[in-house]
Amino acid sequence: MAEQKVVAATGNTVVAEAMRQCRPDVVAAYPITPQTTIVEEFAAFVAKGRVHTEYVTVESEHSAMSACIGASAAGARVMTATSSQGLALMWEELHIASGMRLPIVMANANRALSAPINIHCDHSDVMGARDAGWIMLFAETAQEAYDNTIMAVRIAEDPDVLLPVMSCLDGFITTHSIDRISLLDDETVAAFVGERKADWALLDVERPVTHGAFAGLGGPYPAFKKAERDAIERSRAVIARVGEEYARISGRPFGMLETWGMEDAEVAIVVIGSTAGNVRHVARSLREAGSKVGVVKVRCFRPFPYAELAKTLSGVKAVAVMDRAESFGAEGGPLFLETRSALYDAAERPAVVGYVYGLGGSDVKLDLVESVYGDLADIASGSPVPAGPVYLGAR
Amino acid sequence: MKWDVSRINEWTSEEFPLGAVIPEAGNSDDYVTGGWRSQRPERDDAKCTQCLLCWIVCPDSAIRVENEKVTTFDLAHCKGCGVCANECPVGAITMVPEGCDLPEVK
Numbered sequence: 001m002a003e004q005k006v007v008a009a010t011g012n013t014v015v016a017e018a019m020r021q022c023r024p025d026v027v028a029a030y031p032i033t034p035q036t037t038i039v040e041e042f043a044a045f046v047a048k049g050r051v052h053t054e055y056v057t058v059e060s061e062h063s064a065m066s067a068c069i070g071a072s073a074a075g076a077r078v079m080t081a082t083s084s085q086g087l088a089l090m091w092e093e094l095h096i097a098s099g100m101r102l103p104i105v106m107a108n109a110n111r112a113l114s115a116p117i118n119i120h121c122d123h124s125d126v127m128g129a130r131d132a133g134w135i136m137l138f139a140e141t142a143q144e145a146y147d148n149t150i151m152a153v154r155i156a157e158d159p160d161v162l163l164p165v166m167s168c169l170d171g172f173i174t175t176h177s178i179d180r181i182s183l184l185d186d187e188t189v190a191a192f193v194g195e196r197k198a199d200w201a202l203l204d205v206e207r208p209v210t211h212g213a214f215a216g217l218g219g220p221y222p223a224f225k226k227a228e229r230d231a232i233e234r235s236r237a238v239i240a241r242v243g244e245e246y247a248r249i250s251g252r253p254f255g256m257l258e259t260w261g262m263e264d265a266e267v268a269i270v271v272i273g274s275t276a277g278n279v280r281h282v283a284r285s286l287r288e289a290g291s292k293v294g295v296v297k298v299r300c301f302r303p304f305p306y307a308e309l310a311k312t313l314s315g316v317k318a319v320a321v322m323d324r325a326e327s328f329g330a331e332g333g334p335l336f337l338e339t340r341s342a343l344y345d346a347a348e349r350p351a352v353v354g355y356v357y358g359l360g361g362s363d364v365k366l367d368l369v370e371s372v373y374g375d376l377a378d379i380a381s382g383s384p385v386p387a388g389p390v391y392l393g394a395r
Numbered sequence: 396m397k398w399d400v401s402r403i404n405e406w407t408s409e410e411f412p413l414g415a416v417i418p419e420a421g422n423s424d425d426y427v428t429g430g431w432r433s434q435r436p437e438r439d440d441a442k443c444t445q446c447l448l449c450w451i452v453c454p455d456s457a458i459r460v461e462n463e464k465v466t467t468f469d470l471a472h473c474k475g476c477g478v479c480a481n482e483c484p485v486g487a488i489t490m491v492p493e494g495c496d497l498p499e500v501k
Contacts, residue, residue: 101414162413200416208420215415223408224415 002188002249007181011142011174014181015081015107015167016041018149020051021189022105025076025196028056028067033119034171035083035109042081061086065093065104072102073211075201077153080104083171084111084125091129097164098133098228100212103156103196104164106134107149110273110324111171112360120361121171123273123325126301127334133228135165135235136302140258140276142179144299145169147252150184153193154242161235163228170274172361188249232303239300256305258297261287262312265294267376270309270321270339272298275357275364279322282369293373298335306342313343317380318351320372323389324358332356332389351379354388368392424472429457432475434490436468442487449479449488 009017016038019027027046029039046055054071058064061082072078082090087108097104112118113125126136137152139145145167152165169175184192200209215221236256243254260280262268269279276297283293296312298305313319321340323333330337332354343349355372358364372392379385398412400419412418445465450458457473459466480488 099415200412200414200418207418209412210417210420210422211414213415213417213422214426220406220408220411220415224411227408227413 001251002184004182004184004250007183008178009142009181010037010176010178011139011145011169012037012109012176013041014142014146014183015149015169016045017183018146018189019079019107020045021184021186022079022150022153022193023051023077023190024053024079026054026056026068026071026078027080028058028064028071028078029080030058030061030064030082030086032061032083032086034111034175035081035086035107037175038081038107038109061089062093065090065097068104068106069093069097069100069102070202072097072104073100073201074203075196075198077157077196078102078104079106081107081109083109084113084119087125087129088113091132094129094132094134094164096212099224101162101228101231102164103153103162105149105152105156106164106166107145108166108168109171109175110168118360119171121173121274121324122359122361123168123323123334124359126166126168127325127327129166130302130334133163133232134302135161135163135232135239135300137165137167137300138272138298139167139169139174140274140297142169142174142177143181143252145174146181146183147246147250147254150189150193151242151246151254154245155235155239157196158235158238158242161231161238163231163235168273173274182250184250192246192249236303254299255308256298256300257308257312258299259312260295260297261292262294262296264292265316266292267318267373267380268294268296268313268316268320269369269372269376270296270298270313270319270335272301272335273324275322275324278364278366279369282366282373286370286373291373291377293376301335301338304338304342306338309339309342310346313339313350314346314348316350318353318376318385319343320353320355320376322355322357322372322392324356326356326359336389351385353379353385353390355392356389357392359394362393364393427471428455429469429471429473429475432470432473432493434475434477435470435473435493436475436477436479436488437491438465438468439487439489442485444485444487446484448482448484452478452482454478
């Protein structure tokens with residue numbers, strides 16, 4: 001295991017630090033709350049000569065992603081960061097990045113979408129981008145945001161994958177709170193991520209190519225989309241392999257799921273992002289009081305860990321899925337829909353109830369989590385499953 | 396070279412380089428993109444001073460120049476936007492209604 005330095009820093013600071021250590025050739029970004037300090041601190045690294053990156057200040061997130069796509073097609077290692085409306089403004093480019101198979105790495109500071117205007121944390125921005133062909137990693141803590149940024153480079157640039165990766169951290173909660181974080185040294189990270197080797201670089205004048213060409217009716221467009229699906233399926237094995245390698249240098253294992261108390265759990269909460277800490281805290285005290293409760297934290301939303309989730313939930317009587325995003329008109333939020341889908345083929349299906357919580361940064365207090373475990377205990381002992389989604393903390 | 400671009404229309408998706416890259420430059424010339432034009436430019440050779448401003452401003456590179464002189468319009472790619480006619484300082488280019496016959500690719 002490599003030597004590590006322990007610091008007190010915010011999630012955004014260590015994401016900027018991880019970006020510097022991954023030595024991108026190009027960063028094109030536009031500042032947006034609560035992502036701003038990532039690109040501010042990265043710009044300072046460039047200004048001080050601490051990283052030799054072409055830092056492109058653009059006039060919008062639409063241009064930021066466009067510049068990233070051009071630079072990545074040219075053969076560069078490219079990173080950026082965004083949030084909320086900025087991610088929404090990138091929407092059409094998100095599909096171009098994945099369709100052109102460009103391994104761009106982007107941090108997203110999860111934040112609510114308007115209207116009403118709101119700058120605080122929820123997952124409505126990232127969940128809106130969930131079908132754009134990007135691999136999506138979620139951090140619970142600033143430490144995970146740092147680790148995910150470094151692993152994202154390796155996953156994205158793996159020859160079996162070559163897809164863009166979004167590394168998500170909860171706006172203001174993970175991005176701005178100061179946390180205790182272990183940092184790897186520059187040489188270790190540089191050796192771990194290696195150099196990007198692009199097969200078809202636009203700047204290779206000896207071998208001119210066309211990127212992003214037209215594939216119309218009767219052409220191979222559907223087959224290219226199938227190839228993208230095959231690549232994101234192959235990324236499962238790559239994510240596991242990169243996670244194992246990273247654990248060897250950092251001592252911190254990475255799986256698509258992280259479970260707590262699931263060995264003999266009778267009820268469980270499935271959650272994503274920073275709320276997992278609160279859920280685990282409540283679960284720990286309930287365990288001490290004798291309740292067999294478990295926690296499943298989903299760390300990789302795309303590709304979604306269907307098999308792993310079905311396996312860990314197989315012996316459970318009732319499951320609550322906590323969504324920090326809406327999917328209006330559906331039976332629950334995106335995580336709920338995926339979890340129920342994961343369980344469809346299971347021999348014994350637990351009751352599944354969906355909760356929508358924490359929209360627009362509204363507080364997720366411990367009593368809210370306790371009430372969810374209380375509902376689960378009732379359902380496990382025969383109470384009907386409420387029609388979802390159940391709103392938590394809405395007044 | 397592994398990729399024979401002259402056969403590109405027969406390629407399956409597996410035959411393309413990753414990301415639908417075409418291992419050749421400048422192939423947009425092969426697509427007819429002037430099909431939705433409603434007006435086309437006509438040039439009066441007597442008025443034209445061969446200043447080449449039309450060639451500079453054409454957004455589709457649809458003005459053919461040989462030996463530093465404008466020769467004709469590439470109607471397979473001209474969208475009929477009229478920028479050339481608008482910018483011509485001597486009024487040598489006029490936009491006329493397009494007929495129904497589309498040009499062949501060169």
